[in-house]
Amino acid sequence: MLKNAQDYAKGCAMTQMHQNQKQEKMNHQEQKEKQRQERLAQQLRQNLKRRKEQSRKRAQKEF
Incomplete structure (x- = not known):
């Protein structure tokens, strides 16, 4: 009986x-x-910032 209880306890532990x-x-x-x-979100923020800056520079060149 004790052996069965030990086996059961061992099985539960496993x-x-x-x-x-x-x-x-x-x-x-x-x-x-x-x-x-988080990495993808950071990349999206950087891309958006870069595109915004490029757009701003293009607009300045046109004037």
């Missing part, structure tokens, strides 16, 4: 460890996706 690993992997993937989104 399951918990596996769940923790899965959660850590998901957290890591979410963090990577968040960084990707």
Whole structure:
């Protein structure tokens, strides 16, 4: 009976460890996706700023 209880406890511990690993992997993937989104947003802001500046320079040349 004690052997079964130990096996059960060991199985629960392994399951918990596996769940923790899965959660850590998901957290890591979410963090990577968040960084990707931030990088894309930064690129969009820079592109918009650059295009705005180019447009302003073109408008100055026309006058």
